[in-house]
Amino acid sequence: MRYLLDVNALIALGIDHHIFHTRVENWVASFSKEGIPKMATCCVRIASQVHTYSISLAQAKTLLKEMKKAARFDFRFIPDGNDISRLPNWVNLSKQTTDGHLFQLSRSNRAVLATLDEGIPNAFVIP
Numbered sequence: 001m002r003y004l005l006d007v008n009a010l011i012a013l014g015i016d017h018h019i020f021h022t023r024v025e026n027w028v029a030s031f032s033k034e035g036i037p038k039m040a041t042c043c044v045r046i047a048s049q050v051h052t053y054s055i056s057l058a059q060a061k062t063l064l065k066e067m068k069k070a071a072r073f074d075f076r077f078i079p080d081g082n083d084i085s086r087l088p089n090w091v092n093l094s095k096q097t098t099d100g101h102l103f104q105l106s107r108s109n110r111a112v113l114a115t116l117d118e119g120i121p122n123a124f125v126i127p
Contacts, residue, residue, distance in 0.1 A: 002038040003114035004078060004106040006099070009126055010041055012116065014063045020116055027126045028072070038074045039067075040111055042102070078109050090121050099123075 005013065012020040013028065031037035041064065068075045082105050084097075091100035099120045106113040113123040 002040050002076070002111040003124065004040045004042070004102060004109070004111040006102055006113060006115040006117065008116050009114055014067060024126055036072065036074050040076045040078045040109070042078045042080050042105060078105060078111070080105060082108060
């Protein structure tokens, strides 16, 4: 199974001082019995989040490249061919648009949306 990480999970995984870094790291470590975790990302909202954690866009790009090369992951980039017409029925507010888009993107690529957000229907919440 491949997991599409939402931006918060992706940043938590990559930034040691993120409040949820240990939580996501522990989840990734739990895959050791199953083999290398299959992770994925896309570029939705990453640029808008990097300043929150005092890293530049260039540093964020480097971090993503390092994650893709890391032997502990099978890390892929999912191209985004979905448009706004493919949002799930539960998207009723503008603030749900990105979550709905990522959920549909994961489904159309045979992946599961992995998130720290408990408010996304049918997504996998990282424990």
